[in-house]
Amino acid sequence: MIDIRNVTKIFKTKSADIQAVDDVSMNVSQGEIFGVIGYSGAGKSTLIRLFNGLEMPSSGDVVIGEDVISSMSKPALRKKRQKVSMIFQHFNLLWSRTVAENISFPLEIAGVPKKERQKKVKELVELVGLSGREDNYPSQLSGGQKQRVGIARALSNEPKVLLCDEATSALDPETTDEVLDLLVKIRDEMNLTIVLITHEMHVIRKICDRAAVMENGRVVETGPVLKLFQNPEHSVTKRFVKDDINDEETALSFDEVRELFPTSKILKFGFVGSQSKAPIVSQVVKKYDLDLNILSGNIKRTNNESYGHLFVAIDVDDGTLQRLKAELADHDVTVEVEDQ
Amino acid sequence: MNELINEFTTMFSFENVRWDAVWEATYETIYMTAIATAFTFIFGIVLGIILFLASKSEVKASKPIYGITAFLVNLFRAIPFIILIILLIPFTKVLMGTIMGPNGAIPALIIGSAPFYARLVEIGLKEIDKGVIEAAESMGADTWTIIWKVLLPESMPALISGITVTAIMLVGSTAIAGVIGAGGLGNLAYMVGFTRNQSDVTLVATIVILVIVFIIQIAGDFFSKTVDKR
Numbered sequence A: 001m002i003d004i005r006n007v008t009k010i011f012k013t014k015s016a017d018i019q020a021v022d023d024v025s026m027n028v029s030q031g032e033i034f035g036v037i038g039y040s041g042a043g044k045s046t047l048i049r050l051f052n053g054l055e056m057p058s059s060g061d062v063v064i065g066e067d068v069i070s071s072m073s074k075p076a077l078r079k080k081r082q083k084v085s086m087i088f089q090h091f092n093l094l095w096s097r098t099v100a101e102n103i104s105f106p107l108e109i110a111g112v113p114k115k116e117r118q119k120k121v122k123e124l125v126e127l128v129g130l131s132g133r134e135d136n137y138p139s140q141l142s143g144g145q146k147q148r149v150g151i152a153r154a155l156s157n158e159p160k161v162l163l164c165d166e167a168t169s170a171l172d173p174e175t176t177d178e179v180l181d182l183l184v185k186i187r188d189e190m191n192l193t194i195v196l197i198t199h200e201m202h203v204i205r206k207i208c209d210r211a212a213v214m215e216n217g218r219v220v221e222t223g224p225v226l227k228l229f230q231n232p233e234h235s236v237t238k239r240f241v242k243d244d245i246n247d248e249e250t251a252l253s254f255d256e257v258r259e260l261f262p263t264s265k266i267l268k269f270g271f272v273g274s275q276s277k278a279p280i281v282s283q284v285v286k287k288y289d290l291d292l293n294i295l296s297g298n299i300k301r302t303n304n305e306s307y308g309h310l311f312v313a314i315d316v317d318d319g320t321l322q323r324l325k326a327e328l329a330d331h332d333v334t335v336e337v338e339d340q
Numbered sequence B: 001m002n003e004l005i006n007e008f009t010t011m012f013s014f015e016n017v018r019w020d021a022v023w024e025a026t027y028e029t030i031y032m033t034a035i036a037t038a039f040t041f042i043f044g045i046v047l048g049i050i051l052f053l054a055s056k057s058e059v060k061a062s063k064p065i066y067g068i069t070a071f072l073v074n075l076f077r078a079i080p081f082i083i084l085i086i087l088l089i090p091f092t093k094v095l096m097g098t099i100m101g102p103n104g105a106i107p108a109l110i111i112g113s114a115p116f117y118a119r120l121v122e123i124g125l126k127e128i129d130k131g132v133i134e135a136a137e138s139m140g141a142d143t144w145t146i147i148w149k150v151l152l153p154e155s156m157p158a159l160i161s162g163i164t165v166t167a168i169m170l171v172g173s174t175a176i177a178g179v180i181g182a183g184g185l186g187n188l189a190y191m192v193g194f195t196r197n198q199s200d201v202t203l204v205a206t207i208v209i210l211v212i213v214f215i216i217q218i219a220g221d222f223f224s225k226t227v228d229k230r
């Protein structure tokens, strides 16, 4: 559906040339929710703006469906944008228009007759759960409601692709979850392809199928979301995963544990598929008659699977450790020894 | 001291005031202000939009367009109104067929105030959230659609308060024009009130002008508030 080939974007400014996107290639398939994560200034917004031609690449090709965005004529590109729509961090609604009029705006641009516009707006208002608010102005809505209007507006011309630029970054956690659920719902109902960019790892974890991690304009790691969480390779990915799990404090307490139990090893058990695996750890540990200090643990849900990990301190010799590892590996539980 | 008291007595006696002449002058002032405001509104918005679009466009031709427009706007804004009227006499003669009366003043009034209003329009447009313009672009809107459906409605409160200020300024300008023969309340105050030393007439002209200004201000505030849904 989306094919980005060696795309580079350089902004020429008076003081210097800024390479915002550096030789990025990626594919997004039809119906997929693809995430791009990176810290501020990584080039995410610039990248996503290349998808609908708000920016043009300095080199490389952006292909969406059948069309090479970078070589389309202006009228053709405008037409294409009706099928590649976008939602924004700050919603970007017209304050001068009511909810219904905002949703109707892209239809006016597309030249849809008034009767059909009204019908479509009604459907969309229901879809995003804003019935009864049609005649409100954006100033009368909460952030979450505004983003719902943004989503309804983006869907009005029945796009094939929805681009989300930090669509939940201005929302509180609860509202973020509601909006994310809505995105999944419309993907399923309308068979949309969604590209979303964010600096929040839980957004990626909650709804994305695959994701790319960006740093300094480059994509440093791409993969299925579960793989990124379980087995992050690049340091930036690791940091995002760590922040999501929020175990800065854990790292601190490890030092204390080492002081208290100098002979213990700190192990990390990793498992996918949630609760079912936790008893296995306990059974195996019992079998070897080991004393185990649970340090921390957690389970996180991605869009289709759970994964989790458990940090423990165990007094164990190397031989037993090897056997423990092998036995747990049979049950798909990974064991890592944390560095001293 | 006696002289001063005399002066005040005349001023408030209204014995010299010919009310039909006051009405006619009021009508002329309103006429000049209304026509000039209407045209200033249109020309100012056109110029303001040109300035706004040319300043942010990346198209090569936009730089000279911005330069020339900005130069003309600054130039005409810098010329004192009284001098502008005199400068424009030949132009006015051709365009309006006269240089006297309300119609003779209108070209100078418009040319004097449109550049001022254009700058207010440009400021108003610059205050529009860039994200909203970008959102419209992302929906496939062309420049015309953006002007009609985004720029104008989203800056409407600023456009209205700007034209209110400009209209009030125009009332003042009609009075200046009146002194050199354009008619209206300024003319009445000068020709009758000053030259015939009938200060009661001057006072009446002043009061009527104040009333007109207040009405413009109140109406402008009302409309600008009504359209503002922020």
Ligand SMILES: Nc1ncnc2c1ncn2[C@@H]1O[C@H](COP(=O)(O)OP(=O)(O)O)[C@@H](O)[C@H]1O
Residues within 6 Å of the ligand: A011, A012, A013, A018, A019, A020, A038, A039, A040, A041, A042, A043, A044, A045, A046, A047
């Ligand atoms: N229009 C522009 N002109 C010049 N530099 C820009 C422009 N847009 C973005 N940049 C620069 O490109 C880099 C990436 O920005 P951006 O794509 O907004 O990052 P992100 O969305 O990941 O925070 C930043 O260094 C930013 O300053």
Ligand SMILES: [Mg+2]
Residues within 6 Å of the ligand: A044, A045, A046, A166
């Ligand atoms: Mg950004």
